[in-house]
Amino acid sequence: ADGDLGGEDRAGSRLPQQLTDRVLGGDPAQQPGRAGARRAALVAGAFGGAQIAAHHQLLRGRIAAKDAVRELLWESGAGPVFPAEVAVGKDHDGRPRPEGPLAAGLHLSLAHKDHVAVALAHRSGPVGIDIEPVTDDPQALERIALTPAERRLADALQARETTASTGRAYWLTALWCAKEAAAKAAGSGLGGRPLEWAVTSAPGGALRVLSPSGQAHLVHLDSVHDLSARHVVAWTGPPPEDRTGTVTPTSTEATHGS
Numbered sequence: 001a002d003g004d005l006g007g008e009d010r011a012g013s014r015l016p017q018q019l020t021d022r023v024l025g026g027d028p029a030q031q032p033g034r035a036g037a038r039r040a041a042l043v044a045g046a047f048g049g050a051q052i053a054a055h056h057q058l059l060r061g062r063i064a065a066k067d068a069v070r071e072l073l074w075e076s077g078a079g080p081v082f083p084a085e086v087a088v089g090k091d092h093d094g095r096p097r098p099e100g101p102l103a104a105g106l107h108l109s110l111a112h113k114d115h116v117a118v119a120l121a122h123r124s125g126p127v128g129i130d131i132e133p134v135t136d137d138p139q140a141l142e143r144i145a146l147t148p149a150e151r152r153l154a155d156a157l158q159a160r161e162t163t164a165s166t167g168r169a170y171w172l173t174a175l176w177c178a179k180e181a182a183a184k185a186a187g188s189g190l191g192g193r194p195l196e197w198a199v200t201s202a203p204g205g206a207l208r209v210l211s212p213s214g215q216a217h218l219v220h221l222d223s224v225h226d227l228s229a230r231h232v233v234a235w236t237g238p239p240p241e242d243r244t245g246t247v248t249p250t251s252t253e254a255t256h257g258s
Helices: 033-046 049-075 138-145 148-160 168-186
Strands: 087-090 096-099 107-113 116-122 128-133 198-201 207-210 216-225 230-236 253-257
Touching (some): 049 087, 049 096, 049 107, 096 107, 107 168, 116 230, 128 168, 138 168, 148 168, 148 198, 168 207, 168 216, 168 230
Antiparallel strands (some): 107 116, 128 230
């Protein structure tokens, strides 16, 4: 994968990977030879620019979802699984759901923004993942989505940084992204009430998000880059003790980006 972030978190999760348009074939107009030119002409004739962009986003999300499920199945001993063997449908709430004899019963979450898509699959319980570009309007994000305590948390997180690699806008975006990921895992979405989802710091650089019903979600963070912007990725899944019935974490989840 292009831009592989590599490594595992404390819970044994595969960290997100970034795959760019080069993996997907990119813009057909940029492909060499007559075949690329013909394909570009056909696509341009059938769809407008906005429709093409939307189609590419959906395609990225679908590829990321299939890859996350396939890697989880591989780690579970299923061996090589072709993308065609993993269908991605929707449940009654509109959330992505793996289908087929191999993937039935797995939990899946995906998100896409700009040229990047990410997905997370898990066997034991609900998961949530979100991706957002670092905001270029911090004041609007503060006003709409973050409480005064969360704004102070963003200041504190920025103050802890030993390098200048991230700024306050990054941490404001990370808090918002964490709320989105937790709300996906809860199955409810934010419901237009982002201020009712409370974010606090957690050990190991993670965040803890408390839902309006009192359910806590431990959310992990990372970032990916593409040509357009830097993006924050936030994801959450079952607590380690819920994965195998013990407190021993297991490597049973996979995340991929495209």
